[in-house]
Amino acid sequence: MKIGIISANTRLYSTRRLREACRKAGHDVRFLHPKKCAVRWTASGTSLAHGNLVIDGVEAVIPRIGSSLIHSGLVALRHFEYQGIPTANSAHSIALCRDKVACLQHLASHQIPIPPTVVVDAADQLEESVDQLGGFPLILKIAHGAQGIGVIKVGAMDQLRTTVETLWHLGEHLILQRFVEESEGRDLRLLVVGDRVIAAMERSSAEGDFRSNIHCGGTGRTFRPDEELTALAIEATRAVGLGVAGVDILMTRSGPAILEINSSPGLEGIESATGRNLARSIVRYTESLSAS
Numbered sequence: 001m002k003i004g005i006i007s008a009n010t011r012l013y014s015t016r017r018l019r020e021a022c023r024k025a026g027h028d029v030r031f032l033h034p035k036k037c038a039v040r041w042t043a044s045g046t047s048l049a050h051g052n053l054v055i056d057g058v059e060a061v062i063p064r065i066g067s068s069l070i071h072s073g074l075v076a077l078r079h080f081e082y083q084g085i086p087t088a089n090s091a092h093s094i095a096l097c098r099d100k101v102a103c104l105q106h107l108a109s110h111q112i113p114i115p116p117t118v119v120v121d122a123a124d125q126l127e128e129s130v131d132q133l134g135g136f137p138l139i140l141k142i143a144h145g146a147q148g149i150g151v152i153k154v155g156a157m158d159q160l161r162t163t164v165e166t167l168w169h170l171g172e173h174l175i176l177q178r179f180v181e182e183s184e185g186r187d188l189r190l191l192v193v194g195d196r197v198i199a200a201m202e203r204s205s206a207e208g209d210f211r212s213n214i215h216c217g218g219t220g221r222t223f224r225p226d227e228e229l230t231a232l233a234i235e236a237t238r239a240v241g242l243g244v245a246g247v248d249i250l251m252t253r254s255g256p257a258i259l260e261i262n263s264s265p266g267l268e269g270i271e272s273a274t275g276r277n278l279a280r281s282i283v284r285y286t287e288s289l290s291a292s
Contacts (some may be wrong), residue, residue, distance in 0.1 A: 001027045002030060004029075004060070008034055025284075033050070036050050048076065059290050061086070065263075089263050092241065100142075103260075115180060115257045118175065119175050120140075123164070136154065138154050138179055139151060140152045140174060142172045142174060186202060186204050189246055191265055197230045200225045202220065205218050221273055222273050232247075232258070
């Protein structure tokens, strides 16, 4: 089978592991850099070129689209979708999960628990928003951040005003969330592939940081989720329409809540924590899409 991997960096751990898993399974791999892809519509039909090479014969696609290249990555991915070629994650679902506001709205509409959250669009909303969330400290997030970037803990109104005014000036859309003190810098990452949770880890923040992201210095250890957490992660993944997802869950006094859903979950931290070949599971799932 010829599998296309949409990725901007072939040297990244996750991309390398997927390539290795594809090749060990006997597949031909084609890397597609979003910025090098050109979709063309001519009288003879639709085509996609990568540099000077027209790409054809791809039978399945694994998208690894980072936030910085979301537009060009989705253009390339939609080309394959419109050709009827199966993809591990759809362009629509990736776009939904890249926007924290849209994703939280979608989850809430499906009665899936999320942390108390307020969208902040105007300075005169700040005091009321803080009151609605129970006061400081609070977590301020940019709507399109990733890997813990753009996540700020704020402890006072003057800090909040200064920070949001700066971010608004830069064109960012913002949300405020209740700071879940009882989590103590910990959350859970469950990796969902198809209709199964295939791995899970508990992430802990580095000393002096509240963010548990591995990219921010956090650490992970293997974790066995119970039936409630497993069902919640699968339900959330189905709600947003992903086939492969990293589901981040925060444990609160009122129960588990979905913090975020990642459509291109990193494999290094969770493979290291669990000792499992998770790239192989993603490739097998992609194979099953083509078979169906």
